[in-house]
Amino acid sequence: MDRSAVLLAGAFMLAAGGVLAQTTAATASGVSASGLSTDLMQLYREARLEDPKVLASFAQAKAGHEHEREAMGALLPQVSLNAGVNQIRQENDIIQDSYDAETYSLVLRQYLYNKAAWENYKKFKSLAKQTESEALDAQAEATVELARRYFTALAAEDELELVKAERRTTQESLDRVTALYEKQLALVTDQLDLKARVDLLAAQELEASNQATISRESLAEIVGRPVKERLSRVRDDVHMQVSAQSLETWVREGIAQNPALKASESGVEAAEAALRSGKGGHYPTVSLNLSAQQTNEGYNNALAPRTDSYVAGVGVQVPIYSGGSTSARVRGLYQDQVVAEEQREEIRRRVVKEITSAYLTANSNGEKIEASRLALSSAQLSRVAAEKGLTYGMVNAVDVLAAVRNEFRARRDLLKTQYEFLSNVFTLNRWAGRAPVESVESVNGWLSPSRSVQDIMRP
Incomplete structure (x- = not known):
């Protein structure tokens, strides 16, 4: 279809060139x-x-x-990149601490059946x-x-x-x-x-x-x-x-x-x-999900060592009542x-x-x-x-x-x-x-x- 559109556009340009040439010739000759x-x-x-x-x-x-x-x-595959930086401050009876938490993730989802x-x-x-x-x-x-x-x-x-x-x-x-x-x-x-x-x-x-x-x-x-x-x-x-x-x-x-x-x-x-x-x-719909994540934020927003995690899974969603x-x-x-x-x-x-x-x-x-x-x-x-x-x-x-x-x-x-x-x-x-x-x-x-x-x- 793209090729036919190109050919059509080419034909239009050729026709326009012919019209322009004829008009120019008429003007030049003073007719x-x-x-x-x-x-x-x-x-x-x-x-x-x-x-x-x-x-x-x-x-x-x-x-x-x-x-x-x-x-x-x-x-086709749906790919998304997510990045987040949070300023976290924690206070309790023992400590008061503030730090930056960073989270980066790459997610890919491909429908296997939809x-x-x-x-x-x-x-x-x-x-x-x-x-x-x-x-x-x-x-x-x-x-x-x-x-x-x-x-x-x-x-x-x-x-x-x-x-x-x-x-x-x-x-x-x-x-x-x-x-x-x-x-x-x-x-x-x-x-x-x-x-x-x-x-x-x-x-x-x-x-x-x-x-x-x-x-x-x-x-x-x-x-x-x-x-x-x-x-x-x-x-x-x-x-x-x-x-x-x-x-x-x-x-x-x-x-x-x-x-x-x-x-x-x-x-x-x-x-x-x-x-x-x-x-x-x-x-139902069936999808393949792949994700990779890097973060230094742990449980309950606590500061943790940097962690890299990789997840592969298959998800099934079954509609029951809407x-x-x-x-x-x-x-x-x-x-x-x-x-x-x-x-x-x-x-x-x-x-x-x-x-x-x-x-x-x-x-x-x-x-x-x-x-x-x-x-x-x-x-x-x-x-x-x-x-x-x-x-x-x-x-x-x-x-x-x-x-x-x-x-x-x-x-x-x-x-x-x-x-x-x-x-x-x-x-x-x-x-x-x-x-x-x-x-x-x-x-x-x-x-x-x-x-x-x-x-x-x-x-």
């Missing part, structure tokens, strides 16, 4: 942060070093191993495993949260660009209708409808801008710095689908590897060991074991539910993405036809507004479905117990740093 780009993998590396929840979970795991070592100490201490060590050993699994689960959960906030930021910027584009498109239609109205070829109601829509989109643009800023702040909360770089966006040339594994395979994998479930299993083992330790309070506290403690520990078992079952059921939900939803999203692309293509053609029809007086402004709204609704649906798919991929991998870095690497391959927010408006 502003907004001119750079970042992707999900880069933010993941930074978050591993800065996310308080992740850092706290790994600190807790280290503390768990130290508590395990503390419990082991009770099984069931309670042994089972207590087993409990803390299981608790250390539990905290380690909880740290891995916290890292997996934090990765899902990072991805969710990343795609939320992309979606917010998409919405801002879509509102701007819809406003420009509607403004162009308004300009055409105004020109036709001046020639008495259009109705004033058409002009007013389009102007009202332009004004509404202006207000929505302000709200979308605020949401884009807020979403960036959500990312900054995790990575510990302002995120001003351009975010890598989803490539338009990838086919998104879940792996060919069946749902049953995903569920089996999750039950075998999910860190939260492993943590609950370790919790059950710890509760069982605690119960056995409680029952150990009814068992007021019923030991039995009550055992009954309480049994209920704690029941609680741990029920919590394990709760988590097992949740693993099955989350994997099933993420798997089915991701598959549905994959099919919906293709359908949304076709719907967007059709909506674009419909909007172009409506605008031409307005010029020739074949349709009115309401028809054009409906066509424009349909096109941008189709764009929103496509982008939203893509982000939902990617979020469900992270959720699926998280509950299946796969390493977070694998999820980030696979999804990061679907992102392109060269694709800008304006590219989402391209047909």
Whole structure:
């Protein structure tokens, strides 16, 4: 376990070095942060070093191993050195005397049999495993949260660009209708409808801008710095689908590897060991005792020649009655074991539910993405036809507004479905117990740093 902690710390230092080198290079070249780009993998590396929840979970795991070592100490030899110097004055009918008495002793005690201490060590050993699994689960959960906030930021910027584009498109239609109205070829109601829509989109643009800023702040909360770089966006040339594994395979994998479930299993083992330790309070303890003593103090604090004594013995302590506290403690520990078992079952059921939900939803999203692309293509053609029809007086402004709204609704649906798919991929991998870095690497391959927010408006 110590070796894995060292490797983990080394990985953190390497990641920190990469981030520092990149930041230094950017500063040296005079490039502003907004001119750079970042992707999900880069933010993941930074978050591993800065996310308080992740850092706290790994600190807790280290503390768990130290508590395990503390419990082991009770099984090892206990050595103590004692020294005492006393000023003694004796008076009787014959003499009055005062002198210094010195006593030095070295005592060693080793348990030969102590069931309670042994089972207590087993409990803390299981608790250390539990905290380690909880740290891995916290890292997996934090990765899902990072991805969710990343795609939320992309979606917010998409919405801002879509509102701007819809406003420009509607403004162009308004300009055409105004020109036709001046020639008495259009109705004033058409002009007013389009102007009202332009004004509404202006207000929505302000709200979308605020949401884009807020979403960036959500990312900054995790990575510990302002995120001003351009975010890598989803490539338009990838086919998104879940792996060919069946749902049953995903569920089996999750039950075998999910860190939260492993943590609950370790919790059950710890509760069982605690119960056995409680029952150990009814068992005798056997200890080996070795001591060496040097003193010049005799019977009744009388001054005596210096005496060296060495004692070796075996002690047996048999508990008989403690007021019923030991039995009550055992009954309480049994209920704690029941609680741990029920919590394990709760988590097992949740693993099955989350994997099933993420798997089915991701598959549905994959099919919906293709359908949304076709719907967007059709909506674009419909909007172009409506605008031409307005010029020739074949349709009115309401028809054009409906066509424009349909096109941008189709764009929103496509982008939203893509982000939902990617979020469900992270959720699926998280509950299946796969390493977070694998999820980030696979999804990061679907992102392109060269694709800008304006590219989402391209047909």
